[in-house]
Amino acid sequence: VKKFQNIQDLRSWRAEIDNAGETVAFVPTMGSLHEGHLALMRKAKEIAHHVVVSIYVNPLQFDNPDDLVKYPRNEKDDLIKCRQENVAVVFLPTDAILYPSGFQTSINVSEVSKWLCGAYRPGHLEGVATVLAKLFNLVRPNSAVFGEKDFQQLVVIRRMVKDLNMEIEIVGHPIVREADGLAMSSRNQRLSKEEREAALVVYRSIQAVEEAFEKGEHDAANLLVMIGEIFAKRTSTVSLEYAEICSAKTLEAVDYIQGPALYAVAAYVGGVRLIDNVVLDISH
Numbered sequence: 001v002k003k004f005q006n007i008q009d010l011r012s013w014r015a016e017i018d019n020a021g022e023t024v025a026f027v028p029t030m031g032s033l034h035e036g037h038l039a040l041m042r043k044a045k046e047i048a049h050h051v052v053v054s055i056y057v058n059p060l061q062f063d064n065p066d067d068l069v070k071y072p073r074n075e076k077d078d079l080i081k082c083r084q085e086n087v088a089v090v091f092l093p094t095d096a097i098l099y100p101s102g103f104q105t106s107i108n109v110s111e112v113s114k115w116l117c118g119a120y121r122p123g124h125l126e127g128v129a130t131v132l133a134k135l136f137n138l139v140r141p142n143s144a145v146f147g148e149k150d151f152q153q154l155v156v157i158r159r160m161v162k163d164l165n166m167e168i169e170i171v172g173h174p175i176v177r178e179a180d181g182l183a184m185s186s187r188n189q190r191l192s193k194e195e196r197e198a199a200l201v202v203y204r205s206i207q208a209v210e211e212a213f214e215k216g217e218h219d220a221a222n223l224l225v226m227i228g229e230i231f232a233k234r235t236s237t238v239s240l241e242y243a244e245i246c247s248a249k250t251l252e253a254v255d256y257i258q259g260p261a262l263y264a265v266a267a268y269v270g271g272v273r274l275i276d277n278v279v280l281d282i283s284h
């Protein structure tokens with residue numbers, strides 16, 4: 001695995017791949033790699049000759065300075081995992097490389113960023129779109145793989161790529177979960193034993209919504225009451241930020257599920273913010 005920090009090294013490598021007529025699939029990450037990230041890398045390997053992984057904790061997308069400071073960093077282990085997954089290049093830029101003084105451009109994918117996390121984390125999705133536009137220009141991938149865990153991010157990026165005519169195929173990958181159902185996340189490392197246990201309520205709400213939906217409950221208000229009751233039992237350790245039933249396309253809340261919908265949830269467990277979601281598709 002090649003480890004690049006400089007833009008020039010990355011560009012020269014990328015030019016060689018072009019000359020060889022080969023393809024690149026890209027997996028952008030913030031590091032502290034877990035099985036969810038590795039699944040994206042395996043998917044990437046299936047669809048291109050070479051896999052590029054970026055590891056960069058992007059300050060632009062942190063609305064909470066404490067979360068940025070506490071975000072777990074495990075560069076050494078990450079590089080070992082990338083080597084095991086046959087990743088060709090790991091790109092680890094610094095803040096000064098990506099945002100030299102005078103940097104002032106921002107990408108706002110306005111409509112789909114209004115809801116869910118966009119409503120609670122000001123500037124977050126703009127930070128995500130901006131760094132990904134930069135990384136796409138640097139890596140020039142043929143395709144990029146994203147987890148459905150960050151469903152809104154995936155919708156934002158698909159929209160950006162379309163709107164800005166970027167020639168990149170965006171590939172989604174299902175959420176990878178722990179054995180007990182908790183969605184894998186680098187932030188899970190920050191949970192105490194007690195909090196880790198309490199965090200399961202998030203997955204229980206996912207299961208309950210899925211089950212009720214499949215039994216024919218398509219009324220959002222009824223589903224939200226049920227979700228509220230599930231979270232009410234754990235109020236001491238878990239605080240619900242939002243729970244929404246929305247369109248899987250526009251992410252705008254719906255009253256009644258008619259087309260593909262999404263149940264999306266964000267909750268604080270201790271000081272750690274966790275998100276999860278499930279697609280509710282009537283055609284299934």
Ligand code: AMP
Nearest residue numbers: 029030031036146147149150175176184
């Ligand atoms: P992050 O390092 O958290 O910014 O995530 C990097 C990429 O990995 C994003 O496309 C995420 O959606 C994806 N990802 C993170 N956790 C999971 C998971 N549990 N299952 C699938 N994809 C994930």
